[in-house]
Amino acid sequence: MGREPQQVSYTVEQLVSVNPYNPDILTELENYVNEQVSSQTYSLDANLCLLRLYQFDPTRLSIAIVVRILIKALMAMPAPDFSLCLFLIPEPVQADEQIKTLIVLSHYLETARFRQFWDEAAKNHSLLEVVPGFEQAIQAYAIHVLSLSYQKVPRPVLAETINIEGLSLDKFIEYHVANSGWVLEKGTGRSQLIVLPRNEFNHPGLKKNSSDGMPFEHITRIFPVLS
Amino acid sequence: MANSYDYDDASFDSRYARPPSSGQGGGAAAELSYDPNFVPDSVKTFVVHLYRHIREKNVYEIHQMYEGSFQRLSDRMFRENPWPSVEAIAPYVDNDHVFCLLYREMWFRHVYARLAPTGQQRVESWDNYCSLFGVVLHGVVSMQLPNQWLWDMVDEFVYQFQSYCQYRAKLKNKTEEELQLLRQYDQAWNVYGVLNYLQALVEKSAIVDILEREKDGLEQFTATDGYDYEGGTSNVLKMLGYYSMIGLLRVHCLLGDYHTGLKCLGPIDISQQGVYMIVIGSHISIIYHYGFANLMLRRYVEAIREFNKILLYILKYKQYHQKSPQYDQILKKNEQMYALLAICLSLCPQSNIIEENVNIQLRDKYNEKMTKMLRYDDEAYAVYDELFTYACPKFITPSAPVLEESLINYNQDAYRLQLKLFLYEVKQQQSLSGLRSFLKLYSAISIGKLAAYMEVDESTMRTILLAYKHKMHSVDSDGKIIPNADIDFYISEDIIHVVESKPTKHYGDYFLRQVLKFEEMISELDRVKLD
Numbered sequence: 001m002g003r004e005p006q007q008v009s010y011t012v013e014q015l016v017s018v019n020p021y022n023p024d025i026l027t028e029l030e031n032y033v034n035e036q037v038s039s040q041t042y043s044l045d046a047n048l049c050l051l052r053l054y055q056f057d058p059t060r061l062s063i064a065i066v067v068r069i070l071i072k073a074l075m076a077m078p079a080p081d082f083s084l085c086l087f088l089i090p091e092p093v094q095a096d097e098q099i100k101t102l103i104v105l106s107h108y109l110e111t112a113r114f115r116q117f118w119d120e121a122a123k124n125h126s127l128l129e130v131v132p133g134f135e136q137a138i139q140a141y142a143i144h145v146l147s148l149s150y151q152k153v154p155r156p157v158l159a160e161t162i163n164i165e166g167l168s169l170d171k172f173i174e175y176h177v178a179n180s181g182w183v184l185e186k187g188t189g190r191s192q193l194i195v196l197p198r199n200e201f202n203h204p205g206l207k208k209n210s211s212d213g214m215p216f217e218h219i220t221r222i223f224p225v226l227s
Numbered sequence: 228m229a230n231s232y233d234y235d236d237a238s239f240d241s242r243y244a245r246p247p248s249s250g251q252g253g254g255a256a257a258e259l260s261y262d263p264n265f266v267p268d269s270v271k272t273f274v275v276h277l278y279r280h281i282r283e284k285n286v287y288e289i290h291q292m293y294e295g296s297f298q299r300l301s302d303r304m305f306r307e308n309p310w311p312s313v314e315a316i317a318p319y320v321d322n323d324h325v326f327c328l329l330y331r332e333m334w335f336r337h338v339y340a341r342l343a344p345t346g347q348q349r350v351e352s353w354d355n356y357c358s359l360f361g362v363v364l365h366g367v368v369s370m371q372l373p374n375q376w377l378w379d380m381v382d383e384f385v386y387q388f389q390s391y392c393q394y395r396a397k398l399k400n401k402t403e404e405e406l407q408l409l410r411q412y413d414q415a416w417n418v419y420g421v422l423n424y425l426q427a428l429v430e431k432s433a434i435v436d437i438l439e440r441e442k443d444g445l446e447q448f449t450a451t452d453g454y455d456y457e458g459g460t461s462n463v464l465k466m467l468g469y470y471s472m473i474g475l476l477r478v479h480c481l482l483g484d485y486h487t488g489l490k491c492l493g494p495i496d497i498s499q500q501g502v503y504m505i506v507i508g509s510h511i512s513i514i515y516h517y518g519f520a521n522l523m524l525r526r527y528v529e530a531i532r533e534f535n536k537i538l539l540y541i542l543k544y545k546q547y548h549q550k551s552p553q554y555d556q557i558l559k560k561n562e563q564m565y566a567l568l569a570i571c572l573s574l575c576p577q578s579n580i581i582e583e584n585v586n587i588q589l590r591d592k593y594n595e596k597m598t599k600m601l602r603y604d605d606e607a608y609a610v611y612d613e614l615f616t617y618a619c620p621k622f623i624t625p626s627a628p629v630l631e632e633s634l635i636n637y638n639q640d641a642y643r644l645q646l647k648l649f650l651y652e653v654k655q656q657q658s659l660s661g662l663r664s665f666l667k668l669y670s671a672i673s674i675g676k677l678a679a680y681m682e683v684d685e686s687t688m689r690t691i692l693l694a695y696k697h698k699m700h701s702v703d704s705d706g707k708i709i710p711n712a713d714i715d716f717y718i719s720e721d722i723i724h725v726v727e728s729k730p731t732k733h734y735g736d737y738f739l740r741q742v743l744k745f746e747e748m749i750s751e752l753d754r755v756k757l758d
Contacts, residue, residue, distance in 0.1 A: 111694045
């Protein structure tokens, strides 16, 4: 039930939203994955669409593409994209060595075992380096989790979580002090403390009382009644 | 792995109460006495009247015949046999093409519900749906049909697709004849076709636009239950489009694609009254799949909230559906949702978010199991396994079978994958339950002390704390972070400060719903003319 070739060429995103159940777009979606990798962009919908097409026709499944999709999904953490992708990948494919490694890496990240994660990632450098921006994305996730949890985080903890030490860490902290509202403090016993910006998760006072907030458009529904 | 999962058309998933005498064995004996060309008088009357009512657009009468007469005749005369063939009744209805398609749809549905369909019948049913939807999509249908019927069409379409995927994945005991059929009709119930039909119905009906315009007050849709009382234009395409969104949610859940499933449901706002509530089957189907998808996406509070609402609704209103043919299905889904609720509450305990009556039912059924699940030992995983297996959708492998190699049964593969990944997620949350029970006891505690109590080293303690934060904050479809836990904390250097969140009662929401409900009641009463 595919459509006839159009005069105007659709972008991939348009294809995915307008005509996703069509085996003819499979190659385009694969190219789009490679494009996401090289241009450091990301589209969950397009990648899920491709994984579905692989599910419908397993003979066309490409392990290399699946690996790239999974790495991109890891980089999207804390979003559950990695699990979403795994739900669509048949078990025999998940037994592939590269994918098994990625599952282990995901497990470490999901359970906040950052030290083990960075160790394992170092061992599999060749697998991960095909996707530029991987390290930075994971570091962003790490900082996100720290920001959820800590008002003041000790320097060694930060170092282990984002896998940066020494002078590089100094520069990293400097950058965030200047741009992200971090503040340095002295902790107990001359250790360095990084004070993270306040948000509703690490400062309970800021918790938005969304209990009775309602979107205005819902209220408009009873205007006819009130008048 | 629980072995009670074997999907079988004849087993618990049948939508009607199966009379004890019928079953696969009835096939051979019944065939001898079944003459597809014999049309009993009652059937003659039935089709003639139904045809007339459809032509006269008498939706109420159509509904009575569809829900009532059809069931009664099936019960009385067609317990073990199919209805007369469409060729036999066609002369009584002017050989009307569309009526024949509708009749055949009901014919096949009856076979699926009460008998066991053969491979040939499955393929023919697919052809019938293609023709029926083809006619509707061409926009040439002018009739108005009851919503119940239109919902049943979409529901049955997805159900037969799911059933066929299971059927063709069980290759081990197939006869050569059956295998030949699979080879020959390899396009029947292909997943592209199914999805594209549903998508086409959504698009052609412009239902998304209609719902959008309704928000601006430019369209009457929900207010008239989807019917067009004044103009008399057909509601068929519109409603099929609407229900197809739910159909798409369901198919995507069966494939394991929860994200896209929820996206397909996007245009329907389940926090408001809507057309989806008119037919109780569609209401339950939406919430069941919505809740399940959110559970797999770790949005526990959202799932709990929706399950709570629907379970309360069923508690209040199920008595009115006791006579309906959907009653068994309603009860079944009810039980499954209690199981899912038990799972959600074990993974993400909440206080005061469940209605009292629902809570009583839940504790009745699952108190022991929930206690077990919280312990996170081996027995706990067995309980998670059991409940998940009982309550999950019947996942499918959508790809066509490879008929050349050794023939095995692979119909459980999809389910096994989902179960495995689910249990994997449960395992990752293992230490969180212990942490939570300790956090309940303190307002502030040092990491060192807590580590000692939990018998781990400090570094592991920090890891567990971060993991708790990560798992208990889900990411919604807009990328926003949503907290799920009822017990939260923040860490300042070495000290954990515990924060207990207040349960939120949505008074505003409640009042809004009541105001609208009473307004509706009042205007209905106003319409009553006393003569």
